[in-house]
Amino acid sequence: xxxxxxxxxxxxxxxxxxxxxxxxxxxxxxxxxxxxxxxxxxxxxxxxxxxxxxxxxxxxxxxxxxxxxxxxxxxxxxxxxxxxxxxxxxxxxxxxxxxxxxxxxxxxxxxxxxxxxxxxxxxxxxxxxxxxxxxxxxxxxxxxxxxxxxxxxxxxxxxxxxxxxxxxxxxxxxxxxxxxxxxxxxxxxxxxxxxxxxxxxxxxxxxxxxxxxxxxxxxxxxxxxxxxxxxxxxxxxxxxxxxxxxxxxxxxxxxxxxxxxxxxxxxxxxxxxxxxxxxxxxxxxxxxxxxxxxxxxxxxxxxxxxxxxxxxxxxxxxxxxxxxxxxxxxxxxxxxxxxxxxxxxxxxxxxxxxxxxxxxxxxxxxxxxxxxxxxxxxxxxxxxxxxxxxxxxxxxxxxxxxxxxxxxxxxxxxxxxxxxxxxxxxxxxxxxxxxxxxxxxxxxxxxxxxxxxxxxxxxxxxxxxxxxxxxxxxxxxxxxxxxxxxxxxxxxxxxxxxxxxxxxxxxxxxxxxxxxxxxxxxxxxxxxxxxxxxxxxxxxxxxxxxx
Numbered sequence: 314x315x316x317x318x319x320x321x322x323x324x325x326x327x328x329x330x331x332x333x334x335x336x337x338x339x340x341x342x343x344x345x346x347x348x349x350x351x352x353x354x355x356x357x358x359x360x361x362x363x364x365x366x367x368x369x370x371x372x373x374x375x376x377x378x379x380x381x382x383x384x385x386x387x388x389x390x391x392x393x394x395x396x397x398x399x400x401x402x403x404x405x406x407x408x409x410x411x412x413x414x415x416x417x418x419x420x421x422x423x424x425x426x427x428x429x430x431x432x433x434x435x436x437x438x439x440x441x442x443x444x445x446x447x448x449x450x451x452x453x454x455x456x457x458x459x460x461x462x463x464x465x466x467x468x469x470x471x472x473x474x475x476x477x478x479x480x481x482x483x484x485x486x487x488x489x490x491x492x493x494x495x496x497x498x499x500x501x502x503x504x505x506x507x508x509x510x511x512x513x514x515x516x517x518x519x520x521x522x523x524x525x526x527x528x529x530x531x532x533x534x535x536x537x538x539x540x541x542x543x544x545x546x547x548x549x550x551x552x553x554x555x556x557x558x559x560x561x562x563x564x565x566x567x568x569x570x571x572x573x574x575x576x577x578x579x580x581x582x583x584x585x586x587x588x589x590x591x592x593x594x595x596x597x598x599x600x601x602x603x604x605x606x607x608x609x610x611x612x613x614x615x616x617x618x619x620x621x622x623x624x625x626x627x628x629x630x631x632x633x634x635x636x637x638x639x640x641x642x643x644x645x646x647x648x649x650x651x652x653x654x655x656x657x658x659x660x661x662x663x664x665x666x667x668x669x670x671x672x673x674x675x676x677x678x679x680x681x682x683x684x685x686x687x688x689x690x691x692x693x694x695x696x697x698x699x700x701x702x703x704x705x706x707x708x709x710x711x712x713x714x715x716x717x718x719x720x721x722x723x724x725x726x727x728x729x730x731x732x733x734x735x736x737x738x739x740x741x742x743x744x745x746x747x748x749x750x751x752x753x754x755x756x757x758x759x760x761x762x763x764x765x766x767x768x769x770x771x772x773x774x775x776x777x778x779x780x781x782x783x784x785x786x787x788x789x790x791x792x793x794x795x796x797x798x799x800x801x802x803x804x805x806x807x808x809x810x811x812x813x814x815x816x817x818x819x820x821x822x823x824x825x826x827x828x829x830x831x832x833x834x835x836x837x838x839x840x841x842x843x844x845x846x847x848x849x850x851x852x853x854x855x856x857x858x859x860x
Contacts, residue, residue, distance in 0.1 A: 332395065332646060332648040333395065333648060333649055333650070333652070333653075334647060334648065334649055335649040335650075335652060335710060335711070335858070336858065336859050337710055337711035337713070337859070337860055338353040338710055338711035338714075339647060339649050340352075340353075340392055340393075341647045342636070343647070345638055345639055346636055346638055346639060347615065347636070347637060347639050348635060349582070349615060349616075349634065349635055349636075349637075350604065350612040351392050351394065351614065352386075352650060353612050353710060353712065354610065354612060354709060354832075355609065355831055356372070356384065356386070356603070356611070356612070356613050356708075357374055357375040357603060357610060357611040357830065357831065357832075358425070358427070358533060358587055358603065358611070359373070359374045359587075359588050359589065359601050359603055360372065360373060360374070360427060360429050360475075360601075361429065361588070362430050362431050362436070362589070362591065363431070363593065363594075364431055364436075364455075365431065365434075367593065367594030368389050368594065369389065370388045370390075370391055371387055371429055371455045372386040372387075372388070372394065372429070372589075372601065372613075373385055373386070373429045373438055374427070374613075375425055375426055375440075375830070376399075376401075376666070377423045377424060377425070377829070377830055377831055378404070378415060378418055378419045378420060378421070378422050378423045378669060379666040379667065379668060379669075380402070380403050380404060380666060380667050380670045381401055381402050381403065381671075382399060382401035382403070382404055382424050382666075383399055383424060383440070383450070384396060384399055384663075385397050385398045385399060387455070389642055389644035389646065390640055390642035391591070391593075391599055391601065391615055391640045391642075392615065392639050392640070393647055393648045394613075394648070394650060395649065396650050396663040396664060397456040397663070398455070398456050398663065399663075400450050400459040401450065401459070401462070402671075403671060404423050405445075405462070406461050406462065411445065415670040416669055416670050416672060416702060417669055417700060418668045418699070418701070420829035420830075421830045422442070422443070422444060424440050424442065425440060425443060425473065425491075426440065426441065426472060426532070426533050427439060427440035427474075428474065428476070428535060428536075428589070429455075430475075430476060432476075432478050432510075433478075434453065435453055436453070436455045437476065438459075439475060439476055439510075441473055441474045441488060441489075441491075443469065443471070443493065443494045444469055444494065445464070445467070445468075445469075446464055446465070446466050446467040446469075446471060447464070447466040447474050447486070448462045448464055448465060449463050449465050449510060449511065450462045450463070465486075465506065465511060465513065466512070469491075469494045469495065470490050470494040470495035471490065472488065473488055473532050473533045474486055474488040475487050475488075475534060475535045476506065476510050476536065477536035477537065477538060477543070479538065479565070480538075483505060483508065484505065484506040484507065484508055484509075484510045485503055485504070485505055485536065485565045486503065486505075486510075486513070486536075487501060487502065487503050487535075487536045487545055488501070488502055489501055489531070489532035489533060489534060498532070499523040499524045499528070499529050499530055499532075499549075500519050500521065500522050500523070500524070501519070501520055501534050501545060502518060502519055502520065503517065503518055503536075503566055503567075504516060504517040518566050518567075520566060520567035520568070520569055521545065521560060521567070521569055521571070523549050527550060528549040528550065528558065528571075529549065530550060530551050530552070530555065531547050531558065532547065532548060532549075533547055533548050533586075533587040534546070535588075535589055535590065537590060542561045542562070542563065543562050543563070543565045543569075544559060544560070544561050545560045545561075546558065546590060547560075547587070548586030548587040549586075550586075551584070552584055552605050553584045553607075554577075555586050556573050556575060556584075556585070556586055557574055557585060557586040557588075557600075557627060558571050558572070558573060558574065559574045559624055560572075561624075572624055573631070574624060574627050575600070575602070575616065575626075575633065576631060576632065577632070578632035579632065580632050580633055582633040583604060584604060584605050585602055585604060585614065585616070585627075585628070585633040586603075587602055587603055588600055588601045588602030589601050589602075590625060593640060593641065595641035597640055597641060598617070598618035598619075598620060598625065599618055599640055600615070600616045600617075600618050601613060601614070601615055602614055604633075606712075607803065607827055608709075608826055608827050608832060608833045609709050609803070609825075610709070610827060610833070611832070615637075616628040616633055616637075617629075617634070649710075650710070652664055652707065652858035653855075654684075654856050655682070656684040656853055656854065656855060656856075657682045659680070660678065661678060664708070665705055666706060666707070666834075667702065667703065667705060667706075669703075670702075672702075675687065675702070676839075676851075681852075682854070683853060684705070684837075684852075684853040685850050685851065685852050685853075686703060686705055686731070686839045686853065687703070687839060688729050688731065688840055688841035688848045688849045688850060689840050689841065690840075690844055690848075691840050691842050693844070695842070696765040696767050696768070697759045697768045698736070698740065698742075698759070698768070698840065699762040703838075704836060704837065704838050705836045705837045706736055706834035706835060706836035707834060707835065707836055709800060709833060709834070711800075712800075712801075712802075713800060714799075714800050714858055714860065715797060715798070715800075715858070715860065716733075716797065716798050716800075716835055716856060716858050717795060717796070717797040717856070717859070718733060718796050718797075718837075718853055718856040719794075719795050719813065719853075719854040719855055720796065720854060721779075721791055721792065721793050721851075721852040721854070722745045722752070722791065722792045722794070722849070722850075722851055722852075723790075723849050723850050724745075724747035724752070724789055724791075724792075725787060725788075725789045725847045725849050726747070726841075726843050726846035726847070726849070727747050727748060727749065727843065728746075728841060728842035728843040728846075729746070729747050729840075729843070729849040730744050730745065730746045730747075730838075730841070730842070731745055731838065731839035731840070731849065731850070731851040732744035732745055732796055732837070732838065732839075732851075733796040733797075733798055733835070733836070733837065733838075734835065734836065734837070734838040735798060735833055735835045736828065736833060736834050736835070736836075736838075737762075737825060737834075738829065739758075739759060739761065739824070739825070739826035740757075740758070740762055740768075740826075740833075741756070741758050741759075741805055741807070741823045741825075742756075742757045742807075742838060743773070743796050743798070743807035743808075743809060743819050744756075744838070747790070747849070750778070751777060752776045752777075752790075752792045753774075753776075754772075754773040754774040754794075754809060754819070755770045755772055755773060756770070756771040756773055756807060756819050756820040757769070757770050757771075758771075758823060760826075773809070773819045776792060776811075778790040778791055779791060779792055779793040780793070787847055789849065794811060795809060795810040795813045795816070796808075796809050797809065797810070797816060798835060800825070801822075804822040804823060804824055804825060805825050806821065806823070807820060836856075837851055837853060
């Protein structure tokens with residue numbers, strides 16, 4: 314365990330972060346071209362805007378129940394992205410009842426398909442929570458603090474919201490609908506908001522209906538105005554297999570004519586749709602969107618946009634590109650979203666999210682160069698880890714990678730468990746479990762965790778503690794270990810080492826599975842089946858992502 318204390322260098326990480334370069338996926342080819350995806354990680358339903366400089370691009374994406382929420386990514390060229398913060402420290406700050414509701418993992422609830430816009434000196438993000446309504450949050454500095462969210466429209470079913478401020482100062486909002494809440498969908502609506510964008514001042518109008526046509530599941534609309542035309546760009550045809558529509562009208566309330574402007578065609582990039590269009594200061598047009606890659610989640614692609622026909626034809630003649638020339642930019646910096654973490658800072662790395670609203674009982678950074686995660690007390694009728702809120706997880710960063718962590722597990726009593734997990738509807742984990750005065754290393758698997766199916770354990774090894782407290786007051790025993798997971802072809806395999814040099818495999822390759830609207834995520838789990846004991850904990854020294 315490192316003995317690193319908070320130094321001036323560590324304190325500087327609060328405001329200045331080194332540019333991270335991934336060992337496993339970087340889209341910039343270094344020769345003026347890029348290869349899709351520009352972010353090979355689950356930033357579902359991405360949207361993008363450009364700031365007043367003309368070269369500072371900001372992206373956000375769906376975060377559902379995970380906290381912090383609404384990730385903010387920054388780029389200077391639309392290819393190289395880094396995480397710079399989150400717009401939501403927790404879901405529903407200021408509303409005690411809703412905050413507590415999300416203290417448990419509300420899988421698939423929360424933040425759906427946000428939009429980000431720059432207007433009149435401020436950045437705005439709008440999103441729909443299918444259970445509570447339409448929300449907005451704003452700031453002058455996207456990488457800094459965001460104001461508390463405002464409920465713009467209260468109610469169920471409204472999702473995928475985007476504002477449009479017209480030249481006359483009027484503000485309009487487009488949205489889709491969640492069939493799971495309202496029992497209707499595949500329609501898009503427009504209504505007017507007040508000029509501040511904080512409340513609706515008109516009732517909704519259906520402006521597009523995809524029911525009974527190939528445009529079923531039209532959702533995720535983005536609202537724009539160009540050359541006197543009102544434009545709505547939205548996906549249709551289903552998430553894994555659909556396409557991108559563009560529709561235009563001379564009135565925000567339609568009627569709209571529409572065309573398919575991006576589809577898979579002869580490529581292997583399925584369902585290219587749902588994202589944001591951006592016009593650059595160099596006169597170029599680009600479309601950022603996602604591709605559904607099942608267990609890996611919805612990864613981010615970048616395609617050029619050609620307006621020469623009067624319609625935004627995307628990619629190469631309406632089909633997505635794999636490799637293409639980079640957007641014009643004054644920047645030549647290669648940077649990627651963070652993955653590895655030495656846990657040296659007094660703040661949590663931006664790649665990490667909890668599986669629910671954070672509570673300090675979950676854990677916290679230490680002054681010793683580690684991240685401590687306390688054991689969460691499971692309920693008496695627990696079946697698996699689906700309802701564990703204190704999982705500290707991050708997105709898979711590539712199709713193939715290895716994640717290795719050095720940690721110490723401290724246990725105060727039998728029944729305490731902790732280790733490394735690949736979490737989804739089906740999950741796998743390599744865990745230390747205290748049994749008497751020893752630790753069992755167990756491989757845990759669970760299928761259909763969301764259906765409360767029980768998990769299965771396979772004993773890998775029995776380990777003597779590497780240390781034990783010598784005092785009589787609430788002593789613990791400790792295990793120092795290196796845990797590793799390797800990902801390839803949508804499968805994961807675990808291994809372990811007692812010295813950090815020689816690794817032994819633990820079980821076979823196991824299929825990965827996405828979560829509820831999110832890709833599989835990996836990181837730490839720490840739980841306790843004994844309700845009456847003091848908590849144990851994981852002390853994570855570092856986690857490193859490599860090829």
